[in-house]
Amino acid sequence: xxxxxxxxxxxxxxxxxxxxxxxxxxxxxxxxxxxxxxxxxxxxxxxxxxxxxxxxxxxxxxxxxxxxxxxxxxxxxxxxxxxxxxxxxxxxxxxxxxxxxxxxxxxxxxxxxxxxxxxxxxxxxxxxxxxxxxxxxxxxxxxxxxxxxxxxxxxxxxxxxxxxxxxxxxxxxxxxxxxxxxxxxxxxxxxxxxxxxxxxxxxxxxxxxxxxxxxxxxxxxxxxxxxxxxxxxxxxxxxxxxxxxxxxxxxxxxxxxxxxxxxxxxxxxxxxxxxxxxxxxxxxxxxxxxxxx
Ligand code: FAD
Numbered sequence: 001x002x003x004x005x006x007x008x009x010x011x012x013x014x015x016x017x018x019x020x021x022x023x024x025x026x027x028x029x030x031x032x033x034x035x036x037x038x039x040x041x042x043x044x045x046x047x048x049x050x051x052x053x054x055x056x057x058x059x060x061x062x063x064x065x066x067x068x069x070x071x072x073x074x075x076x077x078x079x080x081x082x083x084x085x086x087x088x089x090x091x092x093x094x095x096x097x098x099x100x101x102x103x104x105x106x107x108x109x110x111x112x113x114x115x116x117x118x119x120x121x122x123x124x125x126x127x128x129x130x131x132x133x134x135x136x137x138x139x140x141x142x143x144x145x146x147x148x149x150x151x152x153x154x155x156x157x158x159x160x161x162x163x164x165x166x167x168x169x170x171x172x173x174x175x176x177x178x179x180x181x182x183x184x185x186x187x188x189x190x191x192x193x194x195x196x197x198x199x200x201x202x203x204x205x206x207x208x209x210x211x212x213x214x215x216x217x218x219x220x221x222x223x224x225x226x227x228x229x230x231x232x233x234x235x236x237x238x239x240x241x242x243x244x245x246x247x248x249x250x251x252x253x254x255x256x257x258x259x260x261x262x263x264x265x266x267x268x269x270x271x272x273x274x275x276x277x278x279x280x281x282x283x284x285x286x287x288x289x290x291x292x293x
Contacts, residue, residue: 003257038283203242
């Protein structure tokens with residue numbers, strides 16, 4: 001169990017890179033507001049095939065210019081080794097020491113998966129090319145990745161990423177604390193010895209949440225679906241219910257020893273800030289994850 005490991009707690013906030021000047025301006029405001037909570041780092045997603053490469057880097061540099069730690073994601077599907085090498089060089093040149101390494105998902109209809117098939121190959125490549133330069137986070141799935149052959153295979157595939165040199169993991173979001181507790185126990189039984197930080201999805205828009213969850217395999221328990229459906233277009237009731245639900249999930253996870261929380265903010269500060277305040281969290285910083293030097 002993660003609680004027995006005494007890993008330092010890590011609180012982090014994820015953004016996606018804005019594509020427009022208006023989106024960039026909005027993200028500046030969001031970042032400023034969330035920075036007051038003192039997260040350990042912000043992370044910025046990276047589109048499959050390098051589609052957001054420049055925007056991801058720009059967002060990371062801007063967050064750092066505001067005095068915060070920031071980690072760019074990197075995804076390998078649809079990329080050549082040469083592309084990935086160039087991205088790593090760029091990250092190194094900017095003094096970036098922290099990344100989230102993923103396979104990514106190709107847009108449907110695309111067939112060329114490139115030179116990397118799975119994220120464990122990307123992690124091995126990063127280590128081969130850059131040694132210990134990066135603190136590498138990877139993704140994992142308490143409710144099983146939708147393309148996995150079985151739960152057991154998915155767990156072993158997660159282990160491959162750790163064996164390839166990843167330092168820590170962030171989960172896909174989930175709404176059942178038990179799926180996380182069960183997963184971390186299974187990881188421990190397989191000798192996976194890294195912090196596994198729960199990914200948290202605040203709930204604002206039910207139809208968007210259903211769409212995301214269908215794609216990524218996150219389960220929305222029946223009783224939650226029915227409650228949300230019952231609210232119909234009453235967005236303020238959905239918001240209030242979602243806040244209560246996600247806050248109590250976070251509370252349960254932290255009380256049981258989860259080593260922090262990673263919020264999928266969708267570039268909005270409101271819900272994340274309220275959950276943070278309700279949990280009574282303090283501004284948080286420690287230097288155990290090397291990000292910039
Ligand atoms: P993998 O670990 O490669 O797993 C993908 C599937 O292949 C799984 O079913 C696994 O069981 C199977 N598998 C893995 N290794 C092997 C192997 N060696 N042999 C056979 N089967 C194997 N997507 C983006 O495009 N950009 C982002 O920035 C991004 N950020 C994310 C951040 C987090 C915290 C999370 C949880 C997800 C993120 N995603 C992002 C989504 C992610 O790319 C998808 O979930 C993707 O489908 C899987 O990525 P992965 O790195 O977990 O892949």
